[in-house]
Amino acid sequence: MTIERLYDTDTGAGIPDALYDHVVFPDPPSDRPYVFANMVATVDGKTLLEPNRTARDLGSDTDQRLLRRLEANADGIIVGATTLRSGPLIFAPRLWRMTLTTTGDLPLNNRFFTDAPERAVVFAPLSLPTGRASRINEVAKLRFVGDTAVDLPEALRIARNEFGIQTLALEGGAKLNGSFLENDLIDEMFLTVAPKLKGSSTLPTAIDGVGLPGGEHRALTLVSIYRDGDELYLRYRAQR
Numbered sequence: 001m002t003i004e005r006l007y008d009t010d011t012g013a014g015i016p017d018a019l020y021d022h023v024v025f026p027d028p029p030s031d032r033p034y035v036f037a038n039m040v041a042t043v044d045g046k047t048l049l050e051p052n053r054t055a056r057d058l059g060s061d062t063d064q065r066l067l068r069r070l071e072a073n074a075d076g077i078i079v080g081a082t083t084l085r086s087g088p089l090i091f092a093p094r095l096w097r098m099t100l101t102t103t104g105d106l107p108l109n110n111r112f113f114t115d116a117p118e119r120a121v122v123f124a125p126l127s128l129p130t131g132r133a134s135r136i137n138e139v140a141k142l143r144f145v146g147d148t149a150v151d152l153p154e155a156l157r158i159a160r161n162e163f164g165i166q167t168l169a170l171e172g173g174a175k176l177n178g179s180f181l182e183n184d185l186i187d188e189m190f191l192t193v194a195p196k197l198k199g200s201s202t203l204p205t206a207i208d209g210v211g212l213p214g215g216e217h218r219a220l221t222l223v224s225i226y227r228d229g230d231e232l233y234l235r236y237r238a239q240r
């Protein structure tokens with residue numbers, strides 16, 4: 001791993017190889033954690049090389065290492081149920097790990113749950129199919145928020161007030177990221193650009209979903225750019 005700094009607004013940043021070892025985030029809003037998204041995409045913006053796979057084959061070992069370093073700066077992580085269904089997810093035991101589901105179709109023997117059941121949280125709407133709740137309750141804390149879909153701002157209030165999460169890593173997939181964007185809940189975006197082209201109009205990008213209405217968009221400020229070989233590590237902050 002040899003990381004090179006190309007641009008950084010933090011004049012006190014450490015040596016490039018220690019990138020993301022100690023990330024300084026602004027204070028969180030009073031009613032939710034500070035949320036940073038983290039994704040890896042090809043140069044043409046695809047976040048998977050094949051449907052229903054994990055994204056591990058997209059980025060380099062350095063990308064994997066930076067992912068872990070970023071997680072070390074958070075109190076908790078959140079992933080969508082499809083990401084959880086795509087393979088084993090392993091996090092440091094101290095991290096709160098949260099997911100959202102309407103179907104309740106979750107791999108309850110995934111290490112996501114079994115490594116730290118006392119820190120695993122599932123948010124579901126009241127419409128969760130009968131019979132799913134008791135099984136989920138055995139391996140996680142189940143919280144009902146919303147009628148037919150999870151009310152995301154309410155879920156984040158619970159994350160902050162009940163579980164004390166001040167900084168939350170949003171780790172995809174694209175649909176969950178879309179829900180966060182539509183609710184204006186993304187404060188920062190870390191994006192690894194993997195030196196690959198993939199094509200396809202069906203593979204996911206970093207953020208899918210219905211998107212922001214009309215010509216609306218969320219403007220971003222560039223915080224830093226680093227590289228390792230041909231791979232780029234971008235950090236952007238939402239303009240508020």
Ligand SMILES: NC(=O)c1ccc[n+]([C@@H]2O[C@H](COP(=O)([O-])OP(=O)(O)OC[C@H]3O[C@@H](n4cnc5c(N)ncnc54)[C@H](OP(=O)(O)O)[C@@H]3O)[C@@H](O)[C@H]2O)c1
Nearest residue numbers: 039040047055080081082083102103150172173174175176
């Ligand atoms: N390149 C990367 O950096 C990266 C990062 C993460 C994931 N991925 C890949 O992305 C793929 C999955 O992405 P995806 O966009 O298809 O799915 P996703 O965002 O991981 O999960 C979507 C699912 O989450 C649940 N969900 C999301 N919002 C909800 C809400 N408001 N209320 C209730 N449930 C909600 C639903 O689960 P139910 O279906 O159970 O109702 C929904 O079907 C995987 O293959 C994964 O490996 C890539």
